[in-house]
Amino acid sequence: MPNKIRILAIFLDFLVIIALTFMFYLLLPVQTERIVNLPKGSLNKIITYLGENGQSLNPLDTYIIRMLGVPQSGYIDMKHEILPRGAYLKALVSSKAATKEVTLIPGETMYFFIRSLAQRFPLSVESLESAYDKYFPYPDGVIFPDTYKLPVGVDEDEMMKTLYDMSIKRHQQSAIELLGEYNEAEWFKYVSMASIVQKEAADNQEMPIVAAVIFNRIKIGMPLQMDGSLNYGPYSHSKVTPERIRNDDTPYNTYRNKGVPPYPAGSVSIQAIKSVLHPADVDYLYFVRDRASGKHKFSKTYGEHRSNF
Structure with a gap:
């Protein structure tokens, strides 16, 4: 009998040690993003996604999550960036965040997109602009035109960091798909040129032809002289006047500066980048909009160009 009591006592001590160890484990701090975007799919897919984004979860974590419930896909607000592991695992399952949609159309500038964000959520324009400058490497053209579901309740800094994380990932994926590698400086040279194509072309079919005109003008040292580059920032919807051309001293003025501006003039679709x-394999140097069709007439010589007016 005493042996049985001793065995029982040892067993109970063992259970206490396990319980204390488990409690200690659940109290270990976990560093996380405040806003986490969980993908749609199975728990295994979510666990894999978290692991690929710096949150490796072991089999015990997976078991605990299964016991607590099923994580909901989409944006969730973890409330804090450092959580005890137990609270972190529970937050993955229970945290939810309402989202609102906001759309960035191809060719639109950050000046107007930021104001749409501010009105939609609502947030401060000035704080959004400051957060944009903090995270984004270029004043425009980094956020892909798309409809974004973004979390309600985050501040301006978190909003812009979320958009930055999504956007840079898309640029990296697109560059690797189209070029085989991602070199930020080289990639955004293409994006800058594509931003002019985006604003000048009447449709996707015209884009390769407009791109060819840009390359042809650069090849012979001819200024691009394209109004689309001057539709940057607050001038996205403004008609380019002779006065603007004379007085605008920014790098976007392709009438006064040769070559492509160092920064994109607006948002850029993947079609424009392609x-x-x-x-196109053409030797056009000029184009003018046909008022009847809304498309452009392209020409090789200035004489032909004048006759197309």
């Missing part, structure tokens, strides 16, 4: 990477 047109720059694969321009």
